[in-house]
Amino acid sequence: MNAPVHAKLASQLPFYQPVADECTVFETAWRQQLPVLIKGPTGCGKTRFVAHMAAKLGLPLFTVSCHDDLSAADLVGRHLIAGGDTRWCDGPLTRAVREGGICYLDEVVEARKDTTVVLHPLTDDRRILPIERTGEELQAPPGFMLVVSFNPGYQHVLKTLKPSTRQRFVALSFDFPLPEVERAVVQHEGGVDERLAAQLVTLAGQIRRLTGYDLDEAVSTRLLVYCAKLIASGMGVRLACRTALVEPLSDEADTLAALMAVVDTQFGA
Amino acid sequence: MEDLVGGWWDKLIRRTAYRGYPQAAVALADIEKQAPLFFRAMGGDPALTLRTAVGTAHGARRRLLERIAGTGEQVELAWRDGQSLYLPEKIDLFPDAARNRELYFWLMALAAQPQHSDDGDWLTRNRRASAACLAAMPGLAALYRRLVTALLPLRDTPRDAAAAAQEAAIRAALQQPEAAIALPPCRTPPQPVLLWLHPTPPTAPTAGADDKQTPEMEDSDSKETKKKRRYRARRDTADERKNGMLLVFRAESIFTWDEYVRVNRHTDDDDMDDAGAAAEDMNTLTISRDNRRRASRLKFDLDLPAAAYDDTPLGSGILLPEWDYRRQRLVAEHCCLKPMLPRDATPAPLPDKLQPLARRLRRQFQALSPERTRKSGEASGPDIDLDRLIRFLAEKRSGVAVAEPPLYQAWPPGGRNMACLLLADLSLSTESWLGEAGQVIGVIRDSLLLFAEALSACGDDFGLYGFSSIRRDEVRYLLLKDFAERYDDTTRGRILALRPGYYTRMGAAIRQSTRILLEQPAQRRLLLIVSDGKPNDLDHYEGRYGVEDTRQAVLEAKRAGLIPFCVTVDKEAGEYLPHLFGRRGYSVVHDARRLPQVLTGLYASLTA
Structure with missing residues (x-):
């Protein structure tokens, strides 16, 4: 799991060359509190785009590279044993919700199907994250935004997003630039x-x-x-x-x- | 004695007069594997196949020695048409093999440039295409300069003033393709320029659709190396006179070597060597339709069999779409696919000769049957899942009420979760003999039987189907074993009753197989196709049309999440299968006798 990249000053904006109106779409979606799905081949600038937009909007960015062993607990958080006692530790998704930042799930199709289900209450108008283990229910602040990406032409044709998950996002299609x-x-x-x-x-x-x-x-x-x-x-x-x-x-x-x-x-x- | 000395003299003078550098020759075969990829990267049409060009008489003035030796009349130039890219069979123009090799790459880059019909004459066309290449690719420009520098000293300077002016214009155009240079008029044609494309490419011989079979079949028993050669062909209608040679012969109208005369002679299977040599020497080969056919060719004109002898149809047929590459769209309900059962199929055991191999395969495939893997997070099992237990205890200590999760590890019998549909080509071409291997259909029958033996041993779901076609309204889809059936003597009997017939409309058969396979609940679904040649049918379903439709059908299958794979006994499949199935989507079996082993081996490795 990647360490969160906190907002940089505008002068340190990561370089991103806009191809079309994707920056406007992203910003509007953020203002309207809508989640965004980014599709595109490997190495076309998806991750850089998200980093750029996070810096531009002055939001902390929490990136998670998904893999097939990623469980819901890895996103939400878990109890850890510390000094003979147990302590709750937030996962990247929970931290993003608490701090009102961008949570970016890279290659989301790689994650197990049941993992993506925890995203559902966050991606509709409720914008809540229930944490079963601590009994909390977090209400996402206006700054929070969920961004997921995947590569549709990936080797595993069998791996693709469930339509019920896809339907919850505003989608942007990326390709190699002109x-x-x-x-x-x-x-x-x-x-x-x-x-x-x-x-x-x-x-x-x-x-x-x-x-x-x-x-x-x-x-x-x-x-x-x-x-x-x-x-x-x-x-x-x-x-x-x-x-x-x-x-x-x-x-x-x-x-x-x-x-x-x-x-x-x-x-x- | 005179013959012998004459032979020596001929050899000597030919060798002295020869202009190339045979010791530095580079053959097309040497770069054949890289050529298609390079051509496509340069922007060439991916559907084109690579063929060797044949010599064309250039008509330019030759050197004295060449005229004495009678050589140097012909030159092999590169060109492309709607079907293929033609390159010289070998290049030995330069004394340095590296240059000759570079010339191949240059010609491919040049041929990949888009052609415009309004580009003017031969010189302008080539000049503009060269200029476009050089402007876009600086590395290629360096290569081109090397080639031009090496080429100029090899070209003759004509003594005749007009010819000299023409030669000067060509040299200037070679050195500066960007400059606008026109070709000055001259009586003699210019010396050929091997760095440029063919001035007047031969017309495509596939103008008449139903004639396609004929030249291909004629090739089949001729020499392999000549197979891909392309002669300057001219199409002609059959001479009306019945006996062409019996016209009133006038001594002053002597026929030239390649003039077309209808000879009233029964065609017989003669030695193709002489014909091949003669074809080399001719400027133009004239092809026309004859009403007579060779006995061995008769089989390609079959009509429908009488209903009583036909396979048993099941239902009225399924309408399937077909891809028209010219219009770039699917034509809905274009083919009618008819599921059938082989006629006269009686339950039969496995033939004795296959028993030993079948036993070995069964043993091998039993080992393939699902391995047990450890599963964590089970509600019950022989081991405790420590990771989960620690997490659970930690949570419990935090004071929050959490339901007890499953905390055991188990070794449940795993499922391979694999379904495979094997689709066999049963077109008439499978009736042909493959040397010691026997008939192709025999090999396919054995392969189907052994494949089924192996798969039933490892417990994967599988279905066996065969196909052939007669035009778009009758794509025959033979059911040998569907997924629900058991593999037993009934299905074995159906396989043994298979007979070859008709043509190969592969696209429709693949689409139907895709539908069937998609109904299977398995997680991984493999579509294996066993074939012996290109897709083709009696109507326009041949050449590029058939290939493009099949490619679309394969792409549809891939998009649907299936894994299509093709196994073929066609040695030339390397020309078209990468386009159809992708580079890793096919396998060519060179020794047909090994098809059963290869097929089962492939299955094991594909599904491992």
């Missing part, structure tokens, strides 16, 4: 010049054409930024592309060789 936007992102985050960033983005566009045919998942904006960082720190361009863009995508020798041929169309000697 080339100009992505170039700005790579340039800013990776610390490379405009020309190199443009080349990396063109290369990513070529590799993304292979999704579904030869590759399970496309190269993400995150990988592009990694690659740019490696290049900016002095690594050779081809080596950086190999380690950050090609090797993470496949294990098959033929696919790797072909991807390197594609890399060479941009960075060949």
